[in-house]
Amino acid sequence: xxxxxxxxxxxxxxxxxxxxxxxxxxxxxxxxxxxxxxxxxxxxxxxxxxxxxxxxxxxxxxxxxxxxxxxxxxxxxxxxxxxxxxxxxxxxxxxxxxxxxxxxxxxxxxxxxxxxxxxxxxxxxxxxxxxxxxxxxxxxxxxxxxxxxxxxxxxxxxxxxxxxxxxxxxxxxxxxxxxxxxxxxxxxxxxxxxxxxxxxxxxxxxxxxxxxxxxxxxxxxxxxxxxxxxxxxxxxxxxxxxxxxxxxxxxxxxxxxxxxxxxxxxxxxxxxxxxxxxxxxxxxxxxxxxxxxxxxxxxxxxxxxxxxxxxxxxxxxxxxxxxxxxxxxxxxxxxxxxxxxxxxxxxxxxxxxxxxxxxxxxx
Ligand SMILES: [Zn+2]
Numbered sequence: 419x420x421x422x423x424x425x426x427x428x429x430x431x432x433x434x435x436x437x438x439x440x441x442x443x444x445x446x447x448x449x450x451x452x453x454x455x456x457x458x459x460x461x462x463x464x465x466x467x468x469x470x471x472x473x474x475x476x477x478x479x480x481x482x483x484x485x486x487x488x489x490x491x492x493x494x495x496x497x498x499x500x501x502x503x504x505x506x507x508x509x510x511x512x513x514x515x516x517x518x519x520x521x522x523x524x525x526x527x528x529x530x531x532x533x534x535x536x537x538x539x540x541x542x543x544x545x546x547x548x549x550x551x552x553x554x555x556x557x558x559x560x561x562x563x564x565x566x567x568x569x570x571x572x573x574x575x576x577x578x579x580x581x582x583x584x585x586x587x588x589x590x591x592x593x594x595x596x597x598x599x600x601x602x603x604x605x606x607x608x609x610x611x612x613x614x615x616x617x618x619x620x621x622x623x624x625x626x627x628x629x630x631x632x633x634x635x636x637x638x639x640x641x642x643x644x645x646x647x648x649x650x651x652x653x654x655x656x657x658x659x660x661x662x663x664x665x666x667x668x669x670x671x672x673x674x675x676x677x678x679x680x681x682x683x684x685x686x687x688x689x690x691x692x693x694x695x696x697x698x699x700x701x702x703x704x705x706x707x708x709x710x711x712x713x714x715x716x717x718x719x720x721x722x723x724x725x726x727x728x729x730x731x732x733x734x735x736x737x738x739x740x741x742x743x744x745x746x747x748x749x750x751x752x753x754x755x756x757x758x759x760x761x762x763x764x765x766x767x768x769x770x771x772x773x774x775x776x777x778x779x780x781x
Contacts, residue, residue: 425677627655
């Protein structure tokens with residue numbers, strides 16, 4: 419069955435020249451026909467030089483667009499917004515709108531938002547339903563451009579005693595300076611009440627696996643989608659509320675999109691694990707008849723019909739994204755050169771940008 423992977427990350431420290439080989443290997447090994455690369459200028463779990471959530475990584479967008487170029491014509495790219503908190507709210511609103519207009523004019527196919535993940539919320543400090551985002555949403559809605567949004571996290575991330583040491587280490591604990599998970603859901607519902615036609619995919623099922631009422635409301639909007647990228651615990655919740663979720667799959671087969679959460683890993687890691695864990699958990703749940711154990715939870719597959727799987731794995735994303743937007747190579751070259759001057763003292767960035775420049779000039 420053809421697969422369209424709508425959720426691929428590019429922010430690990432693997433050099434780009436090797437990253438493309440790793441992706442090439444994985445796409446082939448897993449039969450992925452199309453792929454969307456997501457940029458995270460403010461990354462929550464990167465390592466190395468951009469590990470601090472407060473640091474805006476100016477290389478992220480140009481890298482995402484470059485991966486799209488490299489894997490054209492089968493690839494898509496989502497840009498991420500770069501926040502400047504020294505601006506006033508009005509200036510920020512105009513700045514985000516300006517960014518979105520630029521990104522969507524140079525070949526990006528959508529915008530990825532991570533601002534509502536607790537770790538990022540600490541840094542960006544801006545609720546999704548803040549007026550700061552309204553001009554941006556209006557532009558995206560009017561033009562029918564897609565957004566993939568990460569909002570909140572599993573409920574357990576608000577309770578340190580229920581978290582693993584690794585997730586705490588990542589900075590994913592949501593302390594009481596942040597809104598509750600329920601308030602975060604309310605914020606996104608508020609966004610949709612203002613922009614009901616927004617093409618909005620919620621990553622990790624919007625962490626609504628255990629929120630049937632919210633899931634049922636979310637799905638009634640015209641252009642909303644569940645991006646089923648694990649969140650493994652979401653499948654555990656679905657398994658434990660099978661009657662409800664089977665009804666959702668049956669009634670709304672056009673609303674679910676596949677994603678793997680794959681990162682740009684070194685080639686030897688890709689060879690050792692061709693199927694990324696996120697893809698495995700997802701495919702095990704929907705397409706295979708098996709038992710999964712993850713994070714202390716155990717669940718069985720909810721195997722779906724071939725018709726549903728075709729939509730989940732390929733057609734819904736293909737329909738949402740259509741033909742990839744045309745790439746402006748001058749933008750890539752301009753940004754690569756800018757990054758070389760901003761990060762002149764970081765050899766790995768210089769090497770990546772030189773790789774981008776030489777490939778872009780010769781293709
Ligand atoms: Zn992700």
